[in-house]
Amino acid sequence: MDPLLPSGMHIIPTELFDLRPDTDIDFDLLHPQPVHGVKNIWFFWHSGYASMHPYTQRTVRAWHRRFTKQGWTVRVIDRRPGSKSNIAEFLDITDPALFPRAFIDETITGPYALQHTSDLVRWPLLLRYGGVYADVGMMQIGDLDKLWNETIANPNSPYEVISYTPSGQGHYSLCNYFLAALPDNALFARCHRLLLALWAADGGKTGTEGMHASPLLSGVPLMGGEFTITDDDGTLIGPDEVSRMLTDYIIQGQVATAVMGLVDTEDNWDGPAYCVEHFYAIEFMEGSQLINELTAWNGQEAFDLLSLSLPKEGREESDEQKKANEIVQACLSRSFGFKLAHGLILRVNKVTLGSLWRDNPGSDVVPGTYAAWLRHGITYWNQDTVPGQVALSLIHPTKVGRLLIACGMDFCHDGP
Numbered sequence: 001m002d003p004l005l006p007s008g009m010h011i012i013p014t015e016l017f018d019l020r021p022d023t024d025i026d027f028d029l030l031h032p033q034p035v036h037g038v039k040n041i042w043f044f045w046h047s048g049y050a051s052m053h054p055y056t057q058r059t060v061r062a063w064h065r066r067f068t069k070q071g072w073t074v075r076v077i078d079r080r081p082g083s084k085s086n087i088a089e090f091l092d093i094t095d096p097a098l099f100p101r102a103f104i105d106e107t108i109t110g111p112y113a114l115q116h117t118s119d120l121v122r123w124p125l126l127l128r129y130g131g132v133y134a135d136v137g138m139m140q141i142g143d144l145d146k147l148w149n150e151t152i153a154n155p156n157s158p159y160e161v162i163s164y165t166p167s168g169q170g171h172y173s174l175c176n177y178f179l180a181a182l183p184d185n186a187l188f189a190r191c192h193r194l195l196l197a198l199w200a201a202d203g204g205k206t207g208t209e210g211m212h213a214s215p216l217l218s219g220v221p222l223m224g225g226e227f228t229i230t231d232d233d234g235t236l237i238g239p240d241e242v243s244r245m246l247t248d249y250i251i252q253g254q255v256a257t258a259v260m261g262l263v264d265t266e267d268n269w270d271g272p273a274y275c276v277e278h279f280y281a282i283e284f285m286e287g288s289q290l291i292n293e294l295t296a297w298n299g300q301e302a303f304d305l306l307s308l309s310l311p312k313e314g315r316e317e318s319d320e321q322k323k324a325n326e327i328v329q330a331c332l333s334r335s336f337g338f339k340l341a342h343g344l345i346l347r348v349n350k351v352t353l354g355s356l357w358r359d360n361p362g363s364d365v366v367p368g369t370y371a372a373w374l375r376h377g378i379t380y381w382n383q384d385t386v387p388g389q390v391a392l393s394l395i396h397p398t399k400v401g402r403l404l405i406a407c408g409m410d411f412c413h414d415g416p
Contacts, residue, residue: 004373006333009381017380018065025061026050028068032075032085038182039148040131041067041074044118048078048085055357055364056136059340062379063140070145076136077121079106091124098124100199102206110207112249115343119176119252120199123192126181132162135177137340137354138288139378141332147386151280152182158277161187164284164336165390171221171398172260172275175284176252177339187274190259190267190403195252197404212247212254215406219398220258222247249343261398269403272395281390287336291353294327299341299352302327306353306371307363324370332377336387 002011018025029049041063045052049060064074078085091098102108103120110116122133132144151159161181163174181188198211205211212222224239224246237245247254260279262271275281285293295302305324311317317325331338340354357364364371 004377005381006329006377008333008384009377010384012066012380012382016066016069018068022061025064026057029060029064029074029076030084032089033073035073035090035129037071037073038130038153039070039072040125040129041072042122042125042129042131042133043074043076043136044078044087044121045076045136046079046114046117048080048083049076052076052136053358054361055340055354058365058375059139059378060136062375063134065379066140066382067145072131072145077125079117087121091121091128097196100196101204102199107206110209112343113207115249116208116251120195122176122179122252123188123195126179127184127188127192130181130183130185132178132180134179135339137342138177139338139340140336141338141378142336142383142387143385147280147336148180150386152180159280160185160278162280162282164288165279165281166284171257171395172272172279172392173253173257174260174279174281175288175339176250176256178288178337186269187256187259187271187278190262190269191252191256194259194403195255198251198255208248208251210248211251212244216404217254217258218406220254220261223250223254258399259403261395262403263397263400264403265400266402270397272397276392276394279392281392282336282387283390286334287387288339290331290335291327291338292341294323294330297349299349299354299356302353303351303356303360303363306369306374307366308370309368310370310373321370328370328374328377331374332381333383336383338378 005011026049043060045056049057052060060074060076068074076085077087077090079087087093093099094104096104099120103117108116118135126133132148134140147162151157151162161174161179163176163179165172165174179188194216197216198208198214199205201214211217222243224243260271260275262269282288291302295305305320305327308321308324311321340357341352342354342358365375366372
């Protein structure tokens with residue numbers, strides 16, 4: 001038994017693990033198989049797998065090694081002309097029922113255009129083919145196959161959607177960096193319709209700026225609310241404006257919250273009842289952000305701790321090494337995954353573990369470090385049990401009326 005193997009984990013049996021060299025794994029990822037079932041793991045990187053940062057390539061390889069022997073197919077979809085992984089090989093990218101005009105014409109603008117491009121492929125892929133969509137920065141730790149088989153793939157299970165959710169809120173939400181469902185899922189189908197409607201407003205949007213204020217999202221609280229940002233010129237941006245910016249940035253999550261809180265009797269849709277019965281919700285902080293919680297979202301501290309070398313044989317750990325040990329042990333044994341943060345958060349925290357791994361190539365796999373231990377565990381080990389779920393209580397609807405009609409009209413009103 002590996003002395004570094006945390007309690008509650010086991011080494012993945014050889015017959016369930018792809019031991020081939022990285023070059024062979026990369027060949028498979030660059031030559032995707034046709035879709036032949038629902039056990040699909042989807043990623044998106046606009047310019048293709050070969051151009052991804054090395055640390056995210058390692059993450060995707062780990063998914064491939066761990067799950068392909070159990071019937072999953074891992075694909076990194078892109079928009080690179082001539083690529084076998086181009087989204088056009090899997091979906092009709094000219095269909096306005098699937099994509100907004102800005103996606104079709106490749107005219108999405110703004111500093112986060114590529115993030116919003118990836119947002120727009122998630123629900124169409126899952127609605128057509130099913131499976132799991134994950135960000136390339138999503139490091140899988142727990143037993144995805146076991147959880148899938150016990151929930152979504154189990155005809156006797158009521159659960160139809162798996163994702164992460166913050167607990168203790170008065171509304172429902174999910175984390176779009178990990179989404180799982182069978183094709184034609186009722187929740188995701190309505191979410192996608194609403195998202196397309198936001199992009200179609202005012203003759204067609206080319207970015208998400210201002211979408212938080214759409215009357216179609218009336219009654220849904222904005223995200224954040226406690227953060228401030230100091231701009232490059234020293235200007236302080238207050239929490240209200242940051243909240244609006246964050247909501248526009250994660251507009252897909254805002255859309256999901258709206259649909260999860262919607263009651264549309266004409267469409268036979270009761271979002272709160274659906275979520276209580278059919279949403280397998282994993283608590284997002286424990287389940288996918290534990291390293292950040294244990295370092296108070298200090299990316300530099302997380303990077304520095306994980307970059308430490310383990311003590312040499314016969315030497316005791318220093319206080320910093322003990323904290324790094326605690327982080328790795330906790331993440332591997334308690335979290336279902338870990339999401340490396342990038343994007344808008346860098347305007348708040350300046351650096352994150354993910355941004356520092358990106359800017360320091362190879363720092364996540366330096367032999368003998370705590371980072372390499374974490375990487376090894378994520379690749380070669382699995383948890384003994386599936387994650388627990390957040391107990392969702394039935395909430396009042398945030399909106400009662402039609403999905404694509406704004407509240408305030410005679411036939412649409414806010415929930416109590």
